[in-house]
Every structure is written in C-alpha cells, then in structure tokens.
Amino acid sequence: MSNKLHVAAFVIGAVAIAASTGTASAQCGRASWYALTSKTASGERMNPAAMTAAHRSLAFGTKIKVVNKANGKSVVVRINDRGPFVKGRVLDLSKAAAQKLGFIRSGHTPVCMAKVG
Template identity: 80%
Template sequence: MLALLPAIAYAQCGGASWYALTSKTASGERMNPAAFTAAHRSLPFGTKVKVINRRNGQAVTVRINDRGPFVKGRILDLSKAAAEKLGFLRAGLTQVCLEALD
C-alpha cells in the first residue's frame, strides 16, 4: 500500500543567524527572545516553518513574525530560544534548511 506524503509548499536552504531585540517586529508584535519565532524576507506573517540545522540535525518549528535578514546569503533570523534549541547560540550563524508547514 502506498502512503501519500503531503506536498511541501515552500522549502529553502541557506544561512541563519539569531537576534534578540526588545522592539516591535514588522508584524507589530513585540520581539520575545524566549518565543520560537523568526524573520523571513517574504513568507507571510504567521507561517509556521520547520527549521533544520544542517550541521547537527537539530530541528525546531518557528512562526514567522518579522522581516529580514537583510544580509547576503542569510535566509532566516531566529529568536534566541530557537537558536539555542538548534544548537548554534554560541556560533551565531549556521546553515539551515526550512520548509513551510500547512
């Protein structure tokens, strides 16, 4: 019997960094470094995204609530909590793949 796999609506790989501000995000909500959120250049606010650290295989689900990053080669800016869960807090940068979830 064949199992049907859900289609991936959006997938991307590239660099990721983390940030911890106390100002408002582009969506209008206050940045919370303890929440699992992220900034992406074009995905709609509220989109849930599975992020996998390509260096260690750790994964986390985050919600897009901000715009960025605006540095060449980076596709995602993650909250401090998400970076910690992915294991790159000290390094500050890592390579990730992301896929938008339904």
C-alpha cells in the same frame, strides 16, 4: 538515525512537499539569531524566548520547520518579522529557537526550512 541521515531525509521530504504543492516552500541557506525587544514588522514585540523568526517574504503567522544542517536538530517557528538583511542569510531566528538548534555560540549556521501545516 544519524544526524546526516536525518537532515538528508528532511531535505528530501521538504523538496517533495514543495513539488506536491507547487510552491517553493523548501529553502536552504544560512540562518542567524537576534534578541531585540523592539517591535517586529508584524507589530508585535520581539520576544527572545518565543519560537519566532524573520523571513523576507513568507506571510506573518506562517509556521516553518527549520533543521540545522550541522547537527540535525530541528524546531518549528512562526514568522513574525522581516529580514534578514545580511547577504547570504535566509532566516533570522529568535534566541530561544537558535538555542534549541544549537548555534548560539557561532551566531549562524546552515539550515533548511519548509512550511508546516
């Protein structure tokens, strides 16, 4: 399956999940990455090698599947921090998650995400 078809299938699936659960769990926008070693808003130490992310409102511990719309790569991350605090961004990912999604060099990318589990 081509990357564009994979992304389209994920977005359609995420919208279907959101509709069936009655929640707005599907969201698209821009994501960036960060690699601090300070404490996160949840109280745990930020680990750049972990599959974690910051989101403004999702509960800590929520797992989400994130798809890079530019290349179709995906990863599941756990929310453990708050942010991003940059206009137009919906997610801050750990360095490891950004690496798996393939956007370390650019620093940010368009993504779609949906809750899993």
